[in-house]
Amino acid sequence: MGLSGLDIALLSPEIAMVVFALVVIFSGLKWPNSSISVYTFLLATAVSICLSVFLWLRVESNGPEMFMNDSLIADHYAIFFKCLILTAIALIILVSKSSFTEFNQRAEFVGLAMLSSVGLMLLPSAADLITIFVAIELASLPIVVLAAFSTHEGKSGESGLKFLVLSAISSALLLYGFAFFYGASGTLQVLSLDSSNPTISEMLVSLDNDIPFGSIPILIATILSVSGLGFKLSIVPFQMWTPDVYEGAPTTVGAMLSVASKAAGFALLLRVLYTVLNHEMISDDWSLLLAILAAITMSIGNLVAIVQKDLKRLLAYSAIAQAGYVLVGVASFADFGGKQISYELGPESVLFYLTGYAAMNVAAFSVVILTVYRNQTSEIKSLEGLGASSPLLAGVLSVSLLALVGVPPTVGFMGKFFIFNAAVNANLSWLAIIGVINSAISAYYYLNIIKIMYLRSPSISGGNWRIALSSSLVLVITAGATLILGILPQPLLDLVGEASLSII
């Protein structure tokens, strides 16, 4: 047992993050409100990303490796997601730096955000069921505290409590599913590179064609785990906590939940489905199950978003709808009785969309973080006249909303194009059609915000805007990425192609 040097080297991005998080939390005892904590976080992110890049190069020459007693895996897929999650959270924290003045213990907020990101980083590389469970809890327990952080506001504590209860129930469902996976297979090792070491997929013996998912324990296990993960990813019918938590929690937390948690959750879902449940007798069943969930999620998310009056709630429903689009890509498992036709399109489109979604949603949330902090209200009406009072904010929000609709030349268009292409390739044309209809519906409420910003005269948000340099930097980076990745998608496509090779 014990730790070898190799374990420490392969785990170095997470170790660096934990060390810096402890530094931030302990220095917070002396200087609770210094903005040094934010800079330490940025430093930690930079160190962690550099280490991840080294690991990427190492994997390129040595191939994927298991470490920590086969409980974690280092491959391109995991490292890609680590970098994506870290970048997204760093941008979110940087843009919210000026809004942290409303908190009492800023250093603690940043430290907990760092610990949560460690959990999110571990999730895509987890290789056994215990590690998956611990990573999920490590990611979500700090989020509970962060959601309840604005102690002066009743809504904040309420959203923290709601998130805690719902995440406890969903963890229990997920764990019960895991228990049945364990019972059906006799091993906790989900994936393994060593061929003499049996994985769950090899243990699913004696499958029966008449029963959905091949056998009753696998049926129970899959349904329970998908429900448990569905809570975390806010998939309909497990989405009811999402709007309340997004509304009550500090806007920064909503941004982290909608971008980073979602990316990590989908990374886990995709990996488990494609490497463990890729047996031809089961894949049809879960593909259909996820396709139905995707159709419901997109439709409910978009339809309910139309009637929202609150900006944060609208973004919550928008995040639900976007999860539906990603789910279309996950369901697109193109395996026709062993004949694999463009098998890689599904995972590639999911990875591409999640990256593009991170760029456009961080851009949208950045503007919302800044306006909600300044106006002290999150009503959509408070954006009236923003086009005149702050062209930068209005421009960035317009670009990101157009990207969320899926208008060319933004990354949203390319992402949706790849996802629906993968769906058609996997014989799910009906799902692609529902997706396109939903994009049209979503145009109504996204464009409505743009109309309010430019065509209504200001009611409260008049006067001068002073945007901190760090915030404008984030705004420019995210809006720029949204446009550039839409015009020149090829470099990112190559990257996600290489990353998704690890799981197919």
Place this chain on the structure above:
Amino acid sequence: MLERYLLLSVILFCIGLYGALSRRNIIAVLICTELMLNGVNVALVAFSRYSTPAFMRLTSVDASDSVKVLDGQAFAIFVVVVAAAEVALGLALVIALIRSRNTTDVTEINLMGN
């Protein structure tokens, strides 16, 4: 024997789920989520005790008493530890709630969504 333990675990889990969704007192809701997790623990330990470990099934090694695989038990201990952390956090939030609003009734926690 496995069936009986699984039956116990299903009963525990369902009581917990029902309680978590229907009780009005927030502390009772937290207790019920603990019940769900304990149902999971019973299932994990039972599977660990009564089902053949994977490597034995694949390599057809005799399941002798000398080889004990404690995967499920280890998992159960992790679940217990994390559940304790969850409850500590939950009770902290409940104390904050009682201080600010003097209630533990979940139907009164309704500032949002109107």
